Amino acid sequence: MNTKKRVVVGLSGGVDSSVTAYLLKEQGYEVIGMFMKNWHDESVTISNECPWMEDSTDAMLVAEKLSIPFQAIDLSADYQKRIVDYMFAEYKAGRTPNPDILCNREIKFDIFLKAAQKLKADYVATGHYCQRGELEVDGKTVYRLLAGADANKDQSYFLCQLNQEQLSKALFPIGHLQKSEVRKIAKEQDLVTADKKDSQGLCFIGKVRLPDFLQQQLKPKKGKIIVIPEDLPLYAEKTVPAGVSPQDFDQETLDAICMPLHYHADQGKQIGEHNGAHYFTVGQRKGLQVGGTGKPLFVIGTDTVVNNIYTGLGETHPGLLRYGLFVPKSDVHWIREDLRLEPGTTATYSGRIRYRQALSPVTLIMKENGLYVLFEQAQKGIASGQFVAWYDGAEAIGSGTIF
Incomplete structure (x- = not known):
């Protein structure tokens, strides 16, 4: 039982973060609930389609029920700069960003984490369906990002840009549970969010079609x-090429397979x-x-x-199917720094290019200019700006922005 560690929970007003706060309190942590307000520009959304006020109220009611301190924090200026502006710039350039991955890297485990640390928090916790593991490498603690136990809800892909420092401060208390178990706990504890529907996508877009949202600036x-x-x-x-191992492809073949078509x-x-x-x-x-x-x-x-x-x-149009992709050197990210590939080295993992996609065997080939990722099965709809993540079993090893 840990009676001293302080945790700030990102209470979103949903069932997952509510149960996260409850479990941490049960485990003896000192828990503070914090609601993040990420967007409030009424000019680009329909206010009743973005129920942040309702979510904030639900988060407050959960904190009250659990007898934990609660506060709201307005991160909308940072969110505008780091997420929304980035989205517009990427779409304008004909690329496809993933705001969920960016939100975790830039907001929840950066701006929000810093706000928590001002409250002298040891950790931040979220209701993500993923797990954190630890191991020792050369006498040093290495943190592992592992898939959630509920295969249908696993959100490790959305956290594939986190680094060791961020993982060292992160807790994912519901990662070992099934969604049905989370709802059951919420009902047993009579939490107001027990039957609340899961939110879909980013709140600020709400139910507005993405093209309609993009038309605000584009x-x-x-x-x-x-x-x-x-x-x-x-x-x-x-x-x-038939009968040739990916490790033996020459540079011309690698570029032909992995670079986007124009x-x-x-x-x-x-x-x-x-x-x-x-x-x-x-x-x-x-x-x-x-x-x-x-x-x-x-x-x-x-x-x-x-x-x-x-x-x-x-x-089955050949323009839709690709066997490879390229990640420029500056966009290659290793969660497991100790497994980083040096130029001239290769590794085999499993990979995915979108959330909830089945993992597919991949060969990673590191060159001076960046990382070539070759899939055993052709992938449909590889788009520049998306993220590729690679795994060893249930562990996310690294990720990168597709060129």
């Missing part, structure tokens, strides 16, 4: 939708118009509003400079 601009044929000669270079209008034919290439992302199917194509139409490339969208017909 204005609509008519452009061409081009369909690209399957037999484009450059697709032949993107295939993985299209131009005369490679295909126009089949429609769109309202702005920056509203679309690779792999997207909805929102194109082009009918009569037979097979479903997918975005396989965007060009925000000339304002064209490039599409392919069907889920």
Whole structure:
């Protein structure tokens, strides 16, 4: 029983963080509940679709019920600068950011952590479905980020940009539980959030469609939708050579497989118009509003400079499927610093490029310019700006922003 350690819990007004606070109190920690207000620009959202006031009230009621101190902290200026502005800049450049991963790295385990430390907290805790482990390497404690026990809710991918310092201060008290068990505990403790529905996505967007949100700064601009044929000669270079181990690929082959494709209008034919290439992302199917194509139409490339969208017909179009991706040197992040690859070395792990995606075997090849990630199975819809994360079993080892 630990009676001295102080923990600040990010109380969001949801069931997961509520149970997090309850469990920590039961374990003997001194618990403080803190609600983060991350967004309040009424001009870009519909206020009743972003119930932060209701969430704040629920968080306060939970703190009252558990007899723990409670305070709210307004982080909206930092959130605007570090998350929202970044999102707009990335979409404007034709890339696909992941605000959830950034929010954890930049807000919850940076700005919020610093606010907690001003309250002399030893740890911050969140209601994430993941687990923290420890081991000793060369006499030093190394922190491990492990998948949550509930495979359907595992959120380790969203925390794949955390570092050792952040992990050393983080607690994830519900990571070993199933969601059903968390709800059961909340009901038994008569917490107001016990039956509350899980929030979907980022509150500030609410139920507003992402293009509508982006239109606040990125204005609509008519452009061409081009369909690209399957037999484009450059697709032949993107295939993985048969019978050759990825470690033996030459530089030209690695670049051909891992670097993003760039299209131009005369490679295909126009089949429609769109309202702005920056509203679309690779792999997207909805929102194109082009009918009569037979097979479903997918975005396989965007060009925000000339304002064209490039599409392919069907889920097996070679422009939609890729065996590799590249992470520039400055964007490679190791959670496990002790497992960092040096240029000229390789490793095999499992990887994913989106939340809740099944892990797929990958080969990592580190070069002077960055990391080449080669998948055993072709991946659908690899988009620049997304994050790739690699795992050893249930442990997240590192991650990077896709070029």
